[in-house]
Amino acid sequence: MTENLKSVLEALIFISVEPLTIERIKEVLPEDSEADIDEALRRLIDDYAEGTQAIHITRAAGGYVFSTKPAHDPHVRRLLQIERRKKLSGQALEVLSAIAYNQPVTQPEIAAIRGVDSSHALHTLLENNLIKISGRKEAPGRPLLYRTTDKFLAYFGLNAIEELPSADELKKLLEEGNS
Amino acid sequence: MPDSDDILDAPGPTAPVDGASAVLDPAVPSSMPAGSEGAGGDGSAVAALDLTAPASAPVDPEGYQIRLRNFEGPLDLLLFLIKKKKVEINDIPIAVITREYLAYLGQLEKMDIDREAEFLLMAAVLIYIKSQTLLPREQVLEPDFEPKQRSIDHLLPYDRIKAVVELLRDKEEEQAQIWQRSALTAPLPDGDLDLVEVSLFDLAESFFALMKRKQAETARVFKGKEISMADKMSEIVEALKAQGAIDFLDYLWAQETLEEALIAFFCLLELIKARAVMAVQEQLFHTIKVWLRKDAPEKDES
Missing domain, CATH: 1.10.10.10 (Winged helix-like DNA-binding domain superfamily/Winged helix DNA-binding domain)
Known part of the structure; x- marks a missing residue:
């Protein structure tokens, strides 16, 4: 059977x-x-x-x-006549990471993390369906909220967002890397 | 906003105008008693204010300059210093700043909206920070509650974001070697570009295929018809403007002679190089299309 x-x-x-x-x-x-x-x-x-x-x-x-x-x-x-797969730019990856770990998150918050404007990278990620708009934040200006998509998971071979290391695990990783 | 005077600042006695005293001195703020200012405060800390700032506020080409006893300079510098804790917010009389700024605006004959909007934004942040320090705090707040950091405290800090980037890059690399059948039907996600821009080799390959066809066809020779690159280029740009996008091969194919097709090809390469147009293959095995770049610099080649 x-x-x-x-x-x-x-x-x-x-x-x-x-x-x-x-x-x-x-x-x-x-x-x-x-x-x-x-x-x-x-x-x-x-x-x-x-x-x-x-x-x-x-x-x-x-x-x-x-x-x-x-x-x-x-x-x-x-x-397939593809010389090299297109890769995401460092900027796009940063924005993507910021969204993956803080979602749902607004553009000003992403900018606050990175210290620079992220609108271009956001646009690229949206166009490629790696992120989506999931609503508006109930805050002054009602900024848009961003989330990662299933395509984001597929692109990086993840099944669920939880497969990424937790914030604490990252901290440990960083400490190990520094020592 | 005169109403806010009582809350934000208690105007102190007039201090003498002293040009030298207006220069920022880091020692001054730190030596000043913090928090001496409250609703209806006696203004002991604020006594140092320069309230006599002349009604003829200076029209500086670099923008509005703030002149206080313990600070002189543009507002963004002040905000920066406050955020860096080099200047104590309680020492900064916001009512004075706003009053003088309004007077300054009244004098302006022409307003630079961008600059003034920027000032307003910064002033609003300043007022926000100050109001947070003046308002009685709820006990439930964490003891190290900082108004200006509240919004980003819960976010993952940048150094950890960098670690995630490394991780995602590895995963991306790993995934890039695994192919699924959907690769045949859907364009791959690409990072920097909005569509798959084709390489020079793609263009050249298409062109050589075309040349073969063209050569086989031809017996017509036009003499005396000379086409300059500049003419051809403006012709292509005109065609793009009229049609939005052109099919790369069809366009070359439509040229009358091989020579003209050659010139058109080089023109297209030039235009791509100048980033005036974009050659794009929407999907694998599809035809190559040429678009005008929307952000193209408006430059006339001819």
Whole structure:
């Protein structure tokens, strides 16, 4: 039974271009128990991870998706005619970090952290859907509030924002780095 | 705002105008008793105020200068010093500053809105800081409560943000080597640019393909028709202005001769170099489009 379920899951993930969430899987397979699905999924992922296949199943933004293994990066890029993947600028990364750790956060608050204006980087991040506007702060001027998106998680290979080290862990990291 | 006098400052006796005394002296504020000023205070600390500041406030090309007994200079410097705790806020008579500033505004024949708006903003911050120090504090507030820092205290400090940046950069690097099929259908997120700008090689590759086609087609030779780069460039800019965007290949293809196409190609390269236009591939394997840059410097090449 689990073997069959495993193969069903494989098909579902294969056909999904965007990460397939566990919620969606349950919707599609109402007759299977949650425990069965979890078990089958885990075994499927292990099979790919340990196997010699060129692809594996990665988690991104809380969903599952087939990806090529890192070893094949050069060849894939040649096929796609991409010399180098575009990277976020240091500025954009800073703003993104400030938002990720303080969300929801306003532009003046981001500026207060960084000490410089961040409007350009904010614009770029918004256009790339790495952040979104989540409302307005009940403060003078009612400034817009920003949050990170699921695409942010997927872009950095995270499943949840909690996977980033906590503020205290960061402090420790910094202290270790300095000593 | 005369009403605020009682709260903010108790005007003290007039001090003699002394040019030298107006120079900022860091020793003065620190030696001054802090908090000697309250509602209806006796103004002992404020006694040092220069209330005789002449109605003819100076119109300085560098902006409005504040002249107090213990400070002289622009408001932003004052604000900076207060934030750095080099100057005690309680020693700064805000009512005097506002009164004199209003007098100064009244004298101005022409107002520089930007400059005055900036002044107003800084003055508002100053008043805010001062009002926070004067208001009775609620006991529930933390003992080290600082009005000007309250808003950023709960935010992650910058050094830790820098650590996160390093971490995210590693993750980005890691993720960059993993490909999903969505890469074929969706453009990748890119950092600095709004769209995927194409490289010179992309342009050249497209062009060489075109040249081959053009060469095969041609038997027509036009003599005597000379086209200058400058003419072609303004022609391209005109076309862009009229159409918004042009298809890179189609445009070159539409040129009458190979030579003209060549010139158009070089013109496009020049325009891209001058950052007047932008060559963009909206998606992988799509055609290359050329746009006028919105932020392009309005410069006429011809």
